[in-house]
Amino acid sequence: MSDANLNETQSSEAMAAALNSVHEVKIGDVVQGEVLAIEDRQVIVGIQGTGVEGVVPQKELSSQPIDQLSDIVKVGDEMALVVISTIGNDKENGSYLLSKRRLEARKIWAEIEAKFTNQETVTATVSSVVKGGLVVDVEGVRGFVPASMISDRFVRNLDGYKGQEMTLQIIEIEPSENRLILSRKALVEQERKAQLQAVFEKLLPGDIIEGEVARLTNFGAFIDLGGVDGLVHVSEISYDHIKQPADVLTVGETVKVKVLALDQEKGRISLSIKDTQPGPWDEIAEKAPVGSVLEGVVKRLTTFGAFVEVFPGVEGLVHISQISHQHIATPNDVLEEGQTVQVKVLNVDPDQQRLGLSIKALQEKPAGAKDSEPKDVAPSDYQMPEEESGFSIGDLIGKSLDK
Structure with a gap:
């Protein structure tokens, strides 16, 4: 074989090898991308092994807010990305819409599913309060806690939960629909039960302790004794006649109370405020x-x-x-x-x-x-x-x- 024919054969083989090495890009594929350029609100990457480019919008880079793209990426960086869709009709030279955020979310969903299977809890931060419950962030995955699942008692105002970090149980999960339903109620019940046991072990009738007014009703005031509430009936608030507890008490106020009775079976603690105060008949003479x-x-x-x-x-x-x-x-x-x-x-x-x-x-x-x-x-x-x-x-x- 002449040198000319040999060179032509080698060139054809090299071209064929190059073509074979170019992989077809499909939606849902995980690809490796190299940052070629950083624009105002997107990053241009070369998809390795394909000879085509892709675009990563700013919102698809991270689940966290980004002020400047240059703060987290630079030209030459390599990153794993997932193909979301195509851009345009030119399959040979056209671009692809890519996401780093969704690829990370895939891993997190897999971890959450494993915790659900093993009946483990997750830690989440309340990102917003909406009608019917709380929207939470579980490592970048959006979850929802229904209002009825927030506590073991009715919560009228949910605004105080915004920004709080809480431990939650997984009630329902469906990654394909981005559905993650969580609950805090059972965990609160368990925690309160343990706290109640601890309180009953250290308290005796006649003890005088301090607590914080947690809730006010028409019939009395519930006093937080450290995660456990005791009840001061309206008749035990003051020696003076009062129409309703709100006339003399405010939520959040620290008060001194006397333990009147303990019912561990029913989880009830009866308290008195007036018994810690001088009686009206003291020094009457x-x-x-x-x-x-x-x-x-x-x-x-x-x-x-x-x-x-x-x-x-x-x-x-x-x-x-x-x-x-x-x-x-x-x-x-x-x-x-x-x-x-x-x-x-x-x-x-x-x-x-x-x-x-x-x-x-x-x-x-x-x-x-x-x-x-x-x-x-x-x-x-x-x-x-x-x-x-x-x-x-x-x-x-x-x-x-x-x-």
């Missing part, structure tokens, strides 16, 4: 000594007298015989609930929390009026009875029988 004159409000009227509140939470009895120098059939004849009156303290019994009061003792006795009872009044005569916050049989009848 100093605040309302016998003979002192006080101003009070008529709270209740009965057939035998009027109950007058002289301090918040402290009521005394004005027996019907101590209301007026004139004979009256019932207290309603001269008094009404809510009326402000002046009263004189006749007797004080701190142990039994009873006050005997008089209205007529502060009034001038009409000429010719007879005393309705002896001038010397024994303390027992105005003791508060067992019923109606109140009084003994002698109190109800008074000294009227002595006449």
Whole structure:
């Protein structure tokens, strides 16, 4: 064979080898690209082994925001890319739309699927709050947490979760549809159960501790004791009468509470705020000594007298015989609930929390009026009875029988 024929044969073989080495590019293929140029919002790459170029838009480079393309790539860099689609109709010299972000997402989806199979949890950051739940980012993959799956209790305002990192369970996954449904509810329940167990192990009835007001309802306040809530019933908030807890408490406020009861089986903790405060009857003998004159409000009227509140939470009895120098059939004849009156303290019994009061003792006795009872009044005569916050049989009848 002549030299000319030999050279021609070698050239043909080299061309055939070159053509055979050029791989056809298909959508979905993973290719290796070399950065040829960096433009305003895209990167031009040469697809190795094909002789054609591809384009990587800025949004397809990374799942994270990019200020400048030159911050993350430079000419000559090589990177693995996935083919998304073709650009134009020139298959020989035409470009391809490529993505680095989606290739990374493929790997992450595979990792998430493996965790789902192994019943493992994932860590995600809440990227936005939408109607019905939270949108989260799991290493670049978008996931969704329905509102009902965020906690073991109803959450009215989800805005506070934005930007938070949380551990989640995988409920449903479908990579082909980019669907990833997650839940935090079961994990919260497990965590709360462990916290509740720890609290029950260290608390005893009578303990006084600090907590934070977590929620307010019409019937009471829930106090966070460190991941576990206890209830302060509205009647245990203050010695003063309050219509609703929100009148005196605010969410987030730190309060001191006393443990009233623990029910581990039902997971309930009963608390009291007022039991940590001075009682209304403390030092009552100093605040309302016998003979002192006080101003009070008529709270209740009965057939035998009027109950007058002289301090918040402290009521005394004005027996019907101590209301007026004139004979009256019932207290309603001269008094009404809510009326402000002046009263004189006749007797004080701190142990039994009873006050005997008089209205007529502060009034001038009409000429010719007879005393309705002896001038010397024994303390027992105005003791508060067992019923109606109140009084003994002698109190109800008074000294009227002595006449």
